[in-house]
Amino acid sequence: RVLRQLEALPVTPILDDGARFYVTDRRGFKVDYECRNNGMACAEVPNLADFLDFAPCKLLMSTDPTFESNTVSLGRCSELKYEVSPQRVNQLLHTITAANTITTIYVRCDAGYEASLVSSNAVSLSVQPYAVPVSEQWYIIGSNIGINPWYNSADDVGTGLLPLYPTSDNTLTYTALMREGEMFKLVRTPGDWNDQLDSWAWVELCDGIWIDYDMLMQFMVSTTGVYTITMTTNNSLAPHVAIEATTITPGALASVSLTGAASATLQPTRSTDNHDWWAPVSLDSDGALSLVLTGKTVSTVGGEGFPYGTTTAGSTGISAKAGDYIVFYNDITGQYNFYTRDAGAGVSAF
Numbered sequence: 001r002v003l004r005q006l007e008a009l010p011v012t013p014i015l016d017d018g019a020r021f022y023v024t025d026r027r028g029f030k031v032d033y034e035c036r037n038n039g040m041a042c043a044e045v046p047n048l049a050d051f052l053d054f055a056p057c058k059l060l061m062s063t064d065p066t067f068e069s070n071t072v073s074l075g076r077c078s079e080l081k082y083e084v085s086p087q088r089v090n091q092l093l094h095t096i097t098a099a100n101t102i103t104t105i106y107v108r109c110d111a112g113y114e115a116s117l118v119s120s121n122a123v124s125l126s127v128q129p130y131a132v133p134v135s136e137q138w139y140i141i142g143s144n145i146g147i148n149p150w151y152n153s154a155d156d157v158g159t160g161l162l163p164l165y166p167t168s169d170n171t172l173t174y175t176a177l178m179r180e181g182e183m184f185k186l187v188r189t190p191g192d193w194n195d196q197l198d199s200w201a202w203v204e205l206c207d208g209i210w211i212d213y214d215m216l217m218q219f220m221v222s223t224t225g226v227y228t229i230t231m232t233t234n235n236s237l238a239p240h241v242a243i244e245a246t247t248i249t250p251g252a253l254a255s256v257s258l259t260g261a262a263s264a265t266l267q268p269t270r271s272t273d274n275h276d277w278w279a280p281v282s283l284d285s286d287g288a289l290s291l292v293l294t295g296k297t298v299s300t301v302g303g304e305g306f307p308y309g310t311t312t313a314g315s316t317g318i319s320a321k322a323g324d325y326i327v328f329y330n331d332i333t334g335q336y337n338f339y340t341r342d343a344g345a346g347v348s349a350f
Helices: 002-007 031-038 086-096
Strands: 020-023 041-044 057-062 071-077 103-111 123-127 139-142 161-163 165-168 171-178 183-187 202-204 209-212 218-221 225-234 237-245 255-260 264-268 276-283 287-294 298-303 308-313 318-320 323-330 335-339
Touching: 020 031, 031 041, 041 202, 057 086, 071 086, 086 103, 086 165, 165 308, 165 335, 171 323, 255 276, 264 323
Parallel strands: 020 041, 202 237
Antiparallel strands: 041 237, 057 071, 057 103, 103 123, 139 161, 139 183, 165 171, 171 225, 183 218, 209 218, 225 237, 255 264, 255 287, 264 276, 276 323, 287 298, 287 318, 298 308, 308 335, 323 335
8 A cells, every 4th residue: 555655656666675676667766876876686667566476366377287387477466357468478378388389278366475375276278379579689798709709780790799599579598608707798789888788677696697787787707607598578677687507518519501491501609619600591482491410420400480499309490481581509509590680770570
């Protein structure tokens, strides 16, 4: 009730959970000052009252009928009626099941919290998440990225900065071997240093990575290892970035090429420790493509998704659409991305 009353006043309430700040206006009075003064990240949310963890009702969706794993929240509310858009449901489905795959999911409502929690009966649904274009593309740039580190322009995509690999319309990932002393940033628009990840983002770090806030959210590597960056975009809201250390020991490929409806030899993006490959490719008509990986052995792989996805051994190919692309391939994760860019927008559009 207090938060509802504050929302009607010309003030900027700040909710603090001990780890980060939550606000409804990231540009509100003193918000940036409080973030920097306390060394805490800040997340912008639609409203504070509905965002609280102890909202009376929470709508859950899961592929597990027990809701003990693979479960996401569709939202929290204090009303008897709660509406969720099909687009929001589809976004969340991408986090718990694969696109274009018919899956049984379960939906239920939880009321109360902790020892007082009461759950409704679960309703089962048969769904098929649809693949959608990336709504907001982000890029990684740094001392360890590309053959021209820190080169930042639209023409430097592939050589100076790399697009993160989409896994859904609002989730992007990047996995790489990073060495002690290297540094990187996340930018949204190639060529625009003002449009980069800053302290307004919600960032979760692991051991081995730290942030130099004096350099406007510059990530610093203190321990050599393979790390995965996962970014979830929220349109006008602040993105969520999580960086995790992995136990992966990556192998090495001698070459990567594209065959089928079009052919291209992918180039390494780095002279050392390379695990990302890229090449421009044009398709005059729709057709199937495969990636030929040459290492200790030669293997041909394809994938189910387009314009992005993950390769699987034995796949018959990637069903590609006609167009002009820059294809990226990560040999650690097997992810591929047929990337295009709206002129001057820095946003993938397929």
